[in-house]
Amino acid sequence: MMRRAAMRRTVATTAAALGLALTATACGGGDTKSSSGEQELKGQTVNVAGVWTGVEMKNFKKVLEAFSEKTGAKANFIPTGDNVSTVIGSKIEGGNAPDVVMVPQVGVIKQFAQKGWLKPLSKEVSRKAGATFATVWKKYGTVDGTYYGLYFKASHKSTVWYSPQAFEQAGVEPPKSYDEMLKMGKTVSDSGLPAFSVGGEDGWTLTDWFENIYLSQAGPEMYDKLAAHTIPWTDPSVVKALTTLGKLFGDKNLVAGGQSGALRTDFPESVEQVFGNEPKAGMVYEGDFVGGLVSGQFKKTVGEDARFFPFPAVDGKKPPVVSGGDAAVVLKAGKNQKAAMALVDYLAGEEAAAVWAKAGGFVSPNTHLQSSAYKDETTRAIGESLVDAGDNVRFDMSDQAPAAFGGTVGTGEWKALQDFLKDPSDPKATAGKLEAAAAKAYKD
Template sequence: MLRTSRTHRTRAAARTAAAVAAGALALSLTACGGGGDKKSDGGSTASAGGTVTLPKLDGTTLSVAAVWTGAEQANFKKVLAEFEKRTGAKVTFVPAQDPIINFLGSKIAGGQPPDVAMLPQPGAIKQAVEKNWAKPLGAEAQAELAKNYSQGWQDIGKVDGKQYGVYYKAANKSLIWYNAKVFENAGASEPKTWPELLSTAQTVYDSGVAPFSIGGADGWTLTDWFENVYLSQAGPEKYDQLAQHKIKWTDPSVKDALTTLAQVWGKKGWVAGGADGALQTEFPASVTQTFTGGDQPKAGMVYEGDFVQVNIGETKAKVGTDAKVFPFPKVGATAPVVSGGDAAVVLKDSKGAQALATFLASPDAATVQAKLGGYLSPNKNVDPSVYPNPVQQKMAKALIAAGDDFRFDMSDQAPQAFGGTPGKGEWKDLQDFLKNPSDVAGTQAKLEKDAAAAYGNGS
């Protein structure tokens, strides 16, 4: 995960409160317990599902860089294989490391830049533009994007009014997953408010299971916790101000959010393995340890986005039956809806690279990966029925119904040094806070010092 030197925040994606999206998501999850035919057209192919027309690219070789691993990488490779099948091109997946901008910089310095990179933040797109790496999308890709995406999802891929990014993958990062058997044994119920979450956690703890699994070794999971609490408690306007560092991290609203977080992070026995154990637990393990061990797993709940399903799939737990989910409870007036995403950005302005961007903007590409699970597309023309289970189908419907009513991940908007580098900035400061949740003022001071240095605005 990685960020840029100056936040690029679009008004279309940020202008409205999260209440509408939260309501849609809550309704969709309460109810929870095919690609088109292909036809040949001479030198191009088209799909009935998205009717995207692609050029023949026999003899063309392309490379795509992304930080995805495991099942996520394997599933994306199937999307690339479909592109190969339709165009005749040969596409190589290049495994990248975080921060991806640093990875791309080394590739470009060595004269081997990938043709396309999947960038996980609006800030990373802007940084790629500032470094003259990114190329604007061509007319075909822009047309496909305009046809299939809401204005908000288009705008967060723009820099200075030009379209550079195709948000191929979206994430709903306002979900808490739970082990259904643990809840059943404990007599726990799904909470809708923060006080109810605390009550549910106590019920789970009293049954002999730690309530929460936290992947504290990956600092981004902790920023996501903070963002959900802050958005719901402080509200969308404050969220936008803090995201742009227009208010300081010493603001009373940050104190309130950290104090609220400490009610979970600082409660003895509530975090699997304690703080030390959580700080040695990477995100994938935080999920799998919640859904292995029968009715005595290491934890009853794990917070993170819809992509958790990929990791649940590595256990014997079944989404919707053994592994269930509820929206992040509201701390303030409304429940939070925090989104993230990964955008395809062209680094080599070639016919092949632009064709791949066009394909990734189409329902055809998204449908391939949607069928495989652990993935959500912001593409409004993907049929929700292609998702593999009712839980994910309803998430997809809620995402599209929300339109532009969401807030993008705050740390993904921040400069890389503050919001996206392991062992530095917000990631490190919140890891330290997980270790010592009583030090609210000290944590605020460290966050503000690191933010001011990274943003360079001295605010």
């Protein structure tokens, strides 16, 4: 959970992502049985728990308000903090379980399901999700053949953000391949500004670098096998991906501050190094949430002062689309099952997605959401890219892994990749460290 926590604490401190104004206007067609205005759930209450705080929480509350206006049900949001599993477990044991939980990791859905905490989503929700989401999103919400989690909010983690001024100064254009990106990066560095800012102090940023390269280079099937640990991290495909990543990490002229400087740079600082008042790099790789920092914390205009290009294809393969997301699950211990399922049904439709899309800081995997719902052109492009990827989207690999391997400071994948950033000369040795850590975590 620490990886998600780092991102959420960053985003929660900003104004609405990409500088969009908050609004509670709902649009689109009816999505629930109550769409006729009969307010069939009037008098009922649904309690929703999730990790969102700050702007994210305010915007989600607008979605809940729209649901309440439509159905008559009262909807309350309960912040859990970052440790969702512990908080929800305590509430269930105390007889005070929420009705719906917005779960931020595939692994947590599996954990909840294995504990017997979850109620399968209704056939109606399943049918709607089948019509409005790519199959892969239902897959990530399914455990042992049972559909539990409806993915409502997504993130696009295959975006490289750059300073147009830095590119203009160097006379370069966004690249189409990884090798071209490295070549272009050297041109940027030669113009007087290091090409990349790398937030190596936050180990999760390094896992994202690896995942994008691996997904493009090795392909979706191998990515799925590695995510499930059905192939070891010593597999040649992993060594090859590390070697490819090492071409960037090992070039001190490409990385702002060199390897040692990158290891002292956290994620917000990596964005500041590109878009702050004193630029120290021309580009920073991370997800669509970079835009929230750019507009909210650094007061720059996304689309003008900050632009992005898709993470480029590796070795002539397809460009990667790595994602994350938050899924709505219904707890068996909740006291308001009808209202809970009605809410998830509402979240499966384009109307709910449009509410948050208009508020900003949101990308939806819903294929029925009109791209015009995103008022900002950059967010629109990101949303369209995510939907267009269809079943080629792959969920963040480290978020699928046990936390001891994929989400803990100072150990597992985070530590191994930080050590690799410090010295990328031996990809095989790094693969061995990764496998040793993964074998222990998956066994436990």
